[in-house]
Amino acid sequence: MSVDSIYFITGAILFGMGFIALVIRTNLLHRLLAVNIMGVGVFMWFIAGAYQHGATDSVPHALVLTGIVVAVSATAFALALLLKIHLAENKERPS
Amino acid sequence: MLAVIDLSIATIIIIIAAFSLFSRKILSSIIYFIAFGLLVSLAWIRLGAPDVAIAEAAIGAGLTGALFLATWKRLQRVKAPETGEAASSIVLPLSISLLSLLLTAFVVGSIFNSVSSAGLASLVNETLPQSGVSNPVTAVLLNFRSFDTLLEIAVLFLTMLAIRALAIDFAIVQVNIKSSIFLQGILALVVPLSIIAGAYLLWIGSSEPGGAFQAGAIWAGALVIMQLANIKFLFRLHNNGLLSIGLGVFIFAAIATYLLTGSVLMYPADQAKFWILAIETAAAVSIAFILYELFCVSHSSVETKPAVSVAHDRMATEGANKS
Numbered sequence: 001m002s003v004d005s006i007y008f009i010t011g012a013i014l015f016g017m018g019f020i021a022l023v024i025r026t027n028l029l030h031r032l033l034a035v036n037i038m039g040v041g042v043f044m045w046f047i048a049g050a051y052q053h054g055a056t057d058s059v060p061h062a063l064v065l066t067g068i069v070v071a072v073s074a075t076a077f078a079l080a081l082l083l084k085i086h087l088a089e090n091k092e093r094p095s
Numbered sequence: 096m097l098a099v100i101d102l103s104i105a106t107i108i109i110i111i112a113a114f115s116l117f118s119r120k121i122l123s124s125i126i127y128f129i130a131f132g133l134l135v136s137l138a139w140i141r142l143g144a145p146d147v148a149i150a151e152a153a154i155g156a157g158l159t160g161a162l163f164l165a166t167w168k169r170l171q172r173v174k175a176p177e178t179g180e181a182a183s184s185i186v187l188p189l190s191i192s193l194l195s196l197l198l199t200a201f202v203v204g205s206i207f208n209s210v211s212s213a214g215l216a217s218l219v220n221e222t223l224p225q226s227g228v229s230n231p232v233t234a235v236l237l238n239f240r241s242f243d244t245l246l247e248i249a250v251l252f253l254t255m256l257a258i259r260a261l262a263i264d265f266a267i268v269q270v271n272i273k274s275s276i277f278l279q280g281i282l283a284l285v286v287p288l289s290i291i292a293g294a295y296l297l298w299i300g301s302s303e304p305g306g307a308f309q310a311g312a313i314w315a316g317a318l319v320i321m322q323l324a325n326i327k328f329l330f331r332l333h334n335n336g337l338l339s340i341g342l343g344v345f346i347f348a349a350i351a352t353y354l355l356t357g358s359v360l361m362y363p364a365d366q367a368k369f370w371i372l373a374i375e376t377a378a379a380v381s382i383a384f385i386l387y388e389l390f391c392v393s394h395s396s397v398e399t400k401p402a403v404s405v406a407h408d409r410m411a412t413e414g415a416n417k418s
Binding site for chain 2: 002003004006007009010012013014015016017018019020021023024025027029030032033034036037040043044047048049050051056057058059060061062064065066068069070071072073074075076077079080081082083084086087090
């Protein structure tokens with residue numbers, strides 16, 4: 001079993017597990033974590049694909065770097081929305 | 096034989112991901128997610144992608160984890176305690192699971208006969224000498240595909256604006272961490288070290304793994320630590336100029352290169368390294384402050400005043416009422 005196929009399969013499993021959790025978990029924080037893990041599964045595909053061609057391919061690496069930064073922006077925005085939803089439903093009590 | 100290492104890394108990654116996705120408590124899910132990010136960065140190193148590994152460890156595990164933890168902490172104050180998830184019908188989860196397993200099987204099956212193209216590695220290696228830098232990832236990010244990177248900085252900037260526009264009262268709560276000799280000692284070591292490490296990664300990014308994103312992420316980490324330990328800085332850290340300098344310099348470079356060479360972000364011959372370093376430095380500063388800003392917003396509180404002064408005000412008004 002070659003190195004890249006190990007990570008191809010891992011990425012596919014991560015995506016699948018993340019998708020299952022996205023559907024069956026009801027807490028929004030859990031769902032957001034699930035989306036992040038699905039994203040890592042996709043990144044793993046890119047990097048494993050770059051590894052295949054003897055010399056590693058830098059273009060997918062650059063794409064994944066961009067992807068990581070965009071993922072953290074999207075997560076931060078989603079967390080702010082999530083906070084807003086909870087604040088609309090409940091009042092914050094001072095700590 | 097070497098595949099044994101990869102097999103064990105992959106197995107641990109899957110197990111930790113399962114813990115993170117399916118554990119009952121949110122706090123343990125988040126902590127498993129941070130561990131997951133660090134393990135994934137090991138996998139990136141095994142796959143020959145050190146640039147991605149640094150970014151994953153700093154942003155994917157570190158900052159995303161900090162964002163989740165800060166939001167979780169704040170939700171504790173907003174919500175009633177967890178009552179556990181409502182039991183739902185087993186049919187939907189089961190059918191979804193079967194569907195996604197089928198999808199996974201299809202995907203795994205398709206990879207073994209799909210990858211046949213040679214990729215872009217040879218093209219990158221051929222044109223690398225003209226790019227001004229010798230790290231191929233930096234060359235792709237800031238020369239061959241620099242327009243994508245410009246848009247990426249714009250995405251970061253827009254996210255920051257969008258979060259501000261949500262108008263979650265933007266006030267930083269001072270965490271009441273007791274200042275101790277131990278904490279001061281750790282900070283005196285960690286903060287300068289991470290500033291130097293970030294600057295090193297920024298400079299070395301032209302020839303070795305590293306670059307603007309990794310440097311910015313590490314600086315953001317230092318800022319977050321300082322924020323948590325309640326350290327005052329020389330100037331106000333929520334500085335609009337620092338937040339927008341990256342995008343500004345990038346757009347300025349796009350216009351300037353258009354005027355000089357006739358096409359956007361096509362650097363003048365032999366000056367590519369100067370342009371790339373100038374853009375990277377400005378971008379790294381902005382990335383650091385935007386990521387820090389994202390953290391601060393999720394960490395801020397509805398109260399517009401620090402807890403201590405609120406208590407003080409309350410005592411003052413009560414005193415006034417009595418008299």
